[in-house]
Amino acid sequence: MKNHLQLGTKLLLASAILLSTTAVGSNSLATASGVPASTVSLASSAIAKEYALFLKEKYKVILQEKVTRGQYASAIVAVLGTNPSIAAVSASAKASERLSAIEAVQLALNASGLEELAYTYPKVKVQKTLASLKLNWKANAYGSKVAQQLAAAVDTGLLTADYYGLIKNNSAASSSLTTVLLGKVLEAKGEYKHYIGYSSDSDIFSKLNDAYSTSDIIKAPELQKIVDEALKQNLVTGYNLKDSRFDANFIDSLSLTYGHSDLKHALQLIGLLRSEGIKAKVQFEPKTSAFIYLKEWGDPGVSDLYEVVQIENGNYIEYAKEYDIAFEFGTASDKARFDQIVLQYAKKNEDKQPGLIYGSWWQPLYYSLTELNNYKKISNNKIEKGHYYAQSFSLKEQSATVTSGFKKLDPTVKVINYDFWVDGPFFNYLNGESK
Template structure:
């Protein structure tokens, strides 16, 4: 997400090249070739089970969902649709008690279309009971077919953990409760709410935890390799880096390369939104680099400073103009060049962003102090820094933070991919106009965010 490749940014300083700041572009494209093994590591590790309070914070931050005591079926249906980001496609469902003019109609229709809500009666004002909440959650989590494979003996074994006798339930509801237990959709902390009568009202903690669990099963909660404090975080980080590849998007890169050739931009980055951490903005930062040894040492540095944070590896590819006077470039698996009309080259280099979500804002604020002390280069051959520290490190926050400067991001989205440009605030309109000149159909979403001062200074023309 730099004006050009972060690797090029740092190497250009070593060459004493004076690179004028200009527009910054990042194009996201086809999926990076990530191994299934490395990406599977993004699930939450057992020793750090998600707490009810963390689910509550996530739901409030992302969707403005706050569960109250005595929740109704209608509100639960609305919360499920909101959290899963479901909208009706046909909007032609018919309910006996929720007409098309009802405020709940769209949510109910979306759940109906996705097999979460069945039948024509919604009972929107009826108080929700704990078991019904689980029945909805099983379908929302995509476990319905698995549930209906359960024979009576298997149901009985699972329900024994809840002190419920299968005879007290229908075959289907027994299977749905059983699969919720066996799959882990229903954490042990919630078992006690189901042992009483079916009319037992669920607490806000019960509902928030269940909603969070559904998001986990759908891959719509946070994505991260683990915590900085995990013993295996270094291996996971290495695996993620080693299995990432240059991201290719011929159509989008053709547009971006044209912008490079016409000097509209000095470079761009390529990312895939499916690797984004989905962290809570107020607690998170993103940090960009190109060397995996630097990432490993950065994790160790944070640990040594007593900072614990979730870590997600977000692969990216950076492109920039490689000048012919620099010598004949060589292509590798992680670095590819193609010559353009004027004899220069467009280079593509493998890089990454590390997304961090800190336990609290105090640790988020402390991050900059650590970077400036141990990962910010201020002179040639400087000692006491971690490996491959840069003159202008890049790290940024989506929310206001003290001692950071504000710049703009100009973002173009296409499905799971997006094009984005970092620029000074006053240059935001120019960035958007430059790309619209190449493709008038582009829609640019511009917004402001907070970046470290060294990178801000770089955008203002400071090479160090």
């Protein structure tokens, strides 16, 4: 989660961006200057609420109903974390003024990195695109940069039809509009949620198959040098390698992560959720799990699903191709239901147990970054290098030992520790139980 940035100088600079990129005036564009209430569809309202929750949880950004230039500018700074080029314009005197809808769209377009696209629009293309807005503009206004920016915002989906009325009437920006624009900016910059689809999609099985078949065993030599040595010294019993570029970035309060190794199990798990009436966003996160393979187990053989490296004592380290599936549920109650569904249909309690989906484990692994009933708190011990990271889960009381062990192996390494909540059977596994 990104930290909320303080305002101060960054607020003034971002406000200056807003002022320097705005060339809107009621004289040239609009014949009406009132601030009517916008009519927003139920679908758009739901999208705005989803964006609003994301902005609140990830960035601590909450937009008030009467959005000022300063508030919007500070929100842009908070979600992007950097400032684009700005003109030498004093912003402090304008920060408290109401933000117009057109200004909000302009800055969102620029923050999304789409400004150059806008300036490719000839006047005739602008007029054609903006016809659906039914603007009360003079003919020469369609040749302005503002018109080009609005047209590009419409064509790229940054400005949706629910907010055309605010533009037509040269109205003040609403919190709904600015929230949606910020969400669209995050999407354009790759900073919003990442998912291959919904559990209810007709092609979700195809997408899962494609994601699995194109994933490979992850290799991160610098990280593996540390965690492999930790395995050899029995500091940890196993670890995962993952690539942060696949992280779902879901809203913590509505999401959890489920780990497994068999694709058929994942397909049946999605089908199970659908049969239980649960719709959730789905992200496939490739994962490689490493553990000690004992020499007395016999020749490990060769497979596309794992690799082995023999170590000094004759044992092996096995690197197995696995995955995490991140789910974001529509409601907290659906997230809470997941545990009981898995325990009933995807948790093995006896050999050859009927009524379970394929590949059910004795100790399934799924976890949440927020507290849930019947889940147990444990710790993650994580090290990073670039976009790769290695992590090993442990009981809370063992976390300090794992951390100090990593640091002894490499004094320069930064260990990231945090607590989270895991399902009961996996907690039992960490305590040495077999079921």
